[in-house]
Amino acid sequence: NFQRTGAFKFRGACNAVFSLSDEEAARGVATHSSGNHAAALACAAELRGILAHVVMPKTTTEMKKNNVQRYSPSITLCEPTLKAREETLQKVLNDTGAIEIHPYNNLRIIAGQGTAALEFLDEIPDLDILLTPVGGGGLLSGTAIATKETNSAIKVIGTEPTGADDAYNSFRKGKIIPSVNPQTICDGLLTSLGEFTFAAIQHHVDDIITISEEAIKSAMKTVREKTGMSIEPSAAVPIATILEGKVNPSGKKVGIIISGGNVD
Incomplete structure (x- = not known):
């Protein structure tokens, strides 16, 4: 951000x-x-x-x-x-x-997005879990490829709003399920996965988790109160999964890529 x-x-x-x-x-x-x-x-x-x-x-x-x-x-x-x-x-x-x-469905775009994970792992190579939001999948697929090539033991988890859960459904059903009339405050996560991002996610991502709108808004507020940072709703999604107990950080080193801070 x-x-x-x-x-x-x-x-x-x-x-x-x-x-x-x-x-x-x-x-x-x-x-x-x-x-x-x-x-x-x-x-x-x-x-x-x-x-x-x-x-x-x-x-x-x-x-x-x-x-x-x-x-x-x-x-x-x-x-x-x-x-x-x-x-x-x-x-x-x-x-x-x-x-x-x-x-997002462009190999050069995916490769570029993966550099965020490379920089993260250069500073903290012994992560246990790395979380990102997922919309079209460019950040998640790039993160997963870079992370698994660096340390295959690190779990890579995508996070998504329940009102725009096409990546979650696609991941579980083994085929691209298009996004139809998504309902979420996360305007950066409205798109469906592409063929390149879906293939990378299938092969390299460990799980995709969904989270409610209320939890996302609450996470934005918590980040602002605790850090002074204003982050956009899409960026708050992985944070919300931890705050709501959907990812257990106890005893683990958990990394979160805060994807953006463009919010009115």
Whole structure:
């Protein structure tokens, strides 16, 4: 949440943008995002000196919209559904010829997100459990791959709101269960898993746990009161699982990746 643009997404966006060839980069980049990936991609594009086109749901917080507008004037708003986001993005791609940088179902994005876990384990290599939120799965899959390659004994657990539990259902049923009309305050966790993120999660994640909206809001408040940090709802999800006793930290070293702090 102290990363540039206020969320972990800058890691993956930079890896994706700066690994493009000069010919690809000249076309510009485009994506759909509830905010954090949009700002990260726009910032990375500005650093490389190329254009970024962003599709965002109308329900995105003003702070996240403002974060994007700092770097990219090309924002298209759409209805807050995955179908609307994907259809609107396709129109933008057709109109501009830009390169799509998917917010999570992109191997370079996944690799970039995994660097957060690598830095975590460089400082505390003997963790027992590492928790992250899960929406589209970019952070969780990158974290799981990096963690298991570093120390396979560490348990990697994804955490998700009960009102948007498609990753939980997908993990248990062994196939992607799309998100349909998710109901959660966690606007960063509304999307479904992608084929790349789901495959990584199947192979490397130990469990996915769900938590209530009330517990998420309570965790945000607790973090603010105890640390002075303002974190966004999505980032509070793994903290809520511990505070509610769904993950038992007793006698264990538990790590949490606080994914973002962009909240109105």
